[in-house]
Amino acid sequence: MSKEIAHSERAHAVLSASASQRWLMCTPSVRLEEQFPDSTSDFAREGTLAHEIAELKLRKYFIEPMSQRTFNTRLNKMKKHELYQEEMLKHTDTYLEYLKGISLSLPSAPYVAVEKRINYSAYAPDGFGTVDCLMVGGDTLYVTDFKYGKGVAVSADNNSQMKLYALGAYLEYSFLYPIKTIKLAIIQPRLNSISEFDLTVKELLAWGDEMKPIAKIAFDGNGDFVPGEHCKFCRAKSKCRARAEEFSALADFTAIKPPLLTDEEVGQMLERGQHVESWVKALKDYALGQCLKGNEIPGWKAVEGRGSRSFVNQDKAFAHLKEKGIDEALLFDRVPLTVSKIEKVLKKKEFTSLLDEAGHIVKSPGKPTLAPAGDKRKSVSPDASADFS
Ligand code: SF4
Numbered sequence: 291m292s293k294e295i296a297h298s299e300r301a302h303a304v305l306s307a308s309a310s311q312r313w314l315m316c317t318p319s320v321r322l323e324e325q326f327p328d329s330t331s332d333f334a335r336e337g338t339l340a341h342e343i344a345e346l347k348l349r350k351y352f353i354e355p356m357s358q359r360t361f362n363t364r365l366n367k368m369k370k371h372e373l374y375q376e377e378m379l380k381h382t383d384t385y386l387e388y389l390k391g392i393s394l395s396l397p398s399a400p401y402v403a404v405e406k407r408i409n410y411s412a413y414a415p416d417g418f419g420t421v422d423c424l425m426v427g428g429d430t431l432y433v434t435d436f437k438y439g440k441g442v443a444v445s446a447d448n449n450s451q452m453k454l455y456a457l458g459a460y461l462e463y464s465f466l467y468p469i470k471t472i473k474l475a476i477i478q479p480r481l482n483s484i485s486e487f488d489l490t491v492k493e494l495l496a497w498g499d500e501m502k503p504i505a506k507i508a509f510d511g512n513g514d515f516v517p518g519e520h521c522k523f524c525r526a527k528s529k530c531r532a533r534a535e536e537f538s539a540l541a542d543f544t545a546i547k548p549p550l551l552t553d554e555e556v557g558q559m560l561e562r563g564q565h566v567e568s569w570v571k572a573l574k575d576y577a578l579g580q581c582l583k584g585n586e587i588p589g590w591k592a593v594e595g596r597g598s599r600s601f602v603n604q605d606k607a608f609a610h611l612k613e614k615g616i617d618e619a620l621l622f623d624r625v626p627l628t629v630s631k632i633e634k635v636l637k638k639k640e641f642t643s644l645l646d647e648a649g650h651i652v653k654s655p656g657k658p659t660l661a662p663a664g665d666k667r668k669s670v671s672p673d674a675s676a677d678f679s
Contacts (some may be wrong), residue, residue, distance in 0.1 A: 305505055307410070307419040307454040312520040313508040314501065317534075321511030323525035333439065341422065343368055344382040345405050346424060351386060352393070352402040378438075381479035385436045388477055388484060389423055392432055400427035401467070410458035412499045413498045414505035419584040421455045426463055429470040433459060440480035447489040449474060450501070453489075457498045460491065464569055522568065528576035536562060537569055578660040584672035593667040595656035599629040607650040615642055 304320055311319045311519060325636045336587040346364055351461075368374060393400055395447045403424040410417040425432040437444055446452055460469060473493050474487045504606045507513045523551030527533060581592035601607045608621055618633050620628060629651060633641040645651050 299634075303416065303418050305414040305417045305509055306449040307417070310414075310450040310454055310524065312524060315518060315520050316506055316516040316524075317504060318507040318511050318515055318525050319514030319526065320481070320508055322530065322603055323514075324527075326348070326525035329351050332373060335374075335377065337369060337438040339371050339373055340378045340382060341405075343378050344385050344422070344436050347382055347386045347400075347638060348389065348404045351390065353404060367427070378479075381438065382436075384479040385477045388475070389425070389434060392425060393427070395459065396427035398427075400432075401463075402427045406459075406499075408455055408458035408462065410454045410461070413457050413462060413502050414454065415509040418458070419451075421459065424459050424463075426467045426469065429468050430455065430473055431459055431463065431469045431471070431534060432473045432475070434475045434477065436548060437476055437478045438480065439478070443478055443481045443483040444476050444485065445474045445487040446474045448487065449476065452487070453494060453497055456494055460494065464491075467517065469579075518678065519565070521565070526608050527569070528572035533569065537566055574660050578658065581622075582658055582661065582670070582672065589663050591663055591669040592658045593661045593665055595659035597653055597656040599653050600651055601629065607645060613646060616644070 298398045304324075309320070331509075332440050341363065346361065346368070347444045347451045350361050353491055371508050388403075399413070404422070406421045406423075407421055408426050410419070421433060422436045423432075423434040425434070431465070433452055435446075435452060436454075456474060463469060470491055472489050472491065476483070478484070504513075515530065517530070517533040521527045521530070521533050524530065577587040578588050581590060582653065604626060608618075608626075612618060616636070621632070625633070627635065632645070638645065662668065
């Protein structure tokens with residue numbers, strides 16, 4: 291994951307390199323998704339923190355002389371982040387070691403840039419991004435991306451994000467260095483994945499010339515909508531008609547000739563069907579959001595989901611139980627029992643008198659959830675939804 295996902299940067303790059311696989315396939319998507327708010331996730335924030343730690347390590351090794359004390363002070367500050375995990379140190383080391391390996395294999399010290407802003411607008415209008423690490427050694431340009439995600443291993447093979455970065459870097463550095471070869475690498479340590487891909491400058495520039503008119507079409511919001519795997523990260527994915535029609539066709543079994551499906555049809559349906567669940571989830575998230583804003587989604591409403599119970603003070607509640615003659619062995623199962631499990635152990639009557647009636651149980655309201663209009667629970671009002679949020 292490149293730091294390009296940092297929202298302040300991404301907001302300005304309509305044709306972002308990280309989304310290039312999508313806008314090269316579905317050119318009108320970048321303009322369509324402008325109508326939808328950008329959102330961040332803990333995974334993205336976690337990735338940003340891991341990048342900051344990696345950047346600090348790379349700077350210390352390659353760029354600026356830094357005392358161990360300064361390094362530790364900066365690192366300790368990052369360790370205080372709520373999303374910090376100890377494993378970030380190990381994974382960022384893997385990334386640093388990879389780059390050290392390249393650097394030490396070169397006959398002389400390479401030029402190195404870390405978290406380098408790159409402009410590729412000569413090929414894609416207003417295009418820019420931030421490359422995690424650029425290195426130039428001899429006649430080779432190394433473009434390396436650190437991805438902290440552990441969902442799917444991303445291949446560097448003909449990767450359009452990496453090639454856009456390489457184009458921008460080549461334009462910037464070819465005046466200073468005799469670059470002939472480009473080496474792309476994606477380091478994804480949590481998946482033990484290091485993917486590399488080499489191409490010549492001639493091949494890179496030929497790809498750039500081929501891609502350039504498509505980028506212009508995408509920037510202008512023209513072309514055909516083409517649904518596919520790439521819809522997963524599109525902000526328009528819940529309301530996009532092209533995507534909906536793709537799945538509606540899947541549900542229209544009359545469109546398929548009876549009596550039996552051919553193996554080819556089975557293959558096609560499985561191919562399209564594997565994304566149905568995430569598509570329906572995106573629809574539900576959108577509809578719930580609308581209901582909570584007070585907008586109508588015909589046939590649906592937001593209701594209070596299942597609530598949960600927790601102890602006001604677990605130690606006190608347990609002490610109280612022990613005082614009342616409840617055997618401690620009943621209360622522990624390696625980890626403390628949940629409210630529901632204790633109710634099961636004590637049985638309803640004892641649970642009610644010893645915990646519930648004595649004020650040791652607090653019931654929290656459930657999170658709003660989407661339900662059919664006929665659901666017997668009452669709708670969550672827009673005002674109440676503000677309390678939930
Ligand atoms: S959801 Fe898919 S088909 Fe629709 S605009 Fe986005 S990428 Fe294109």
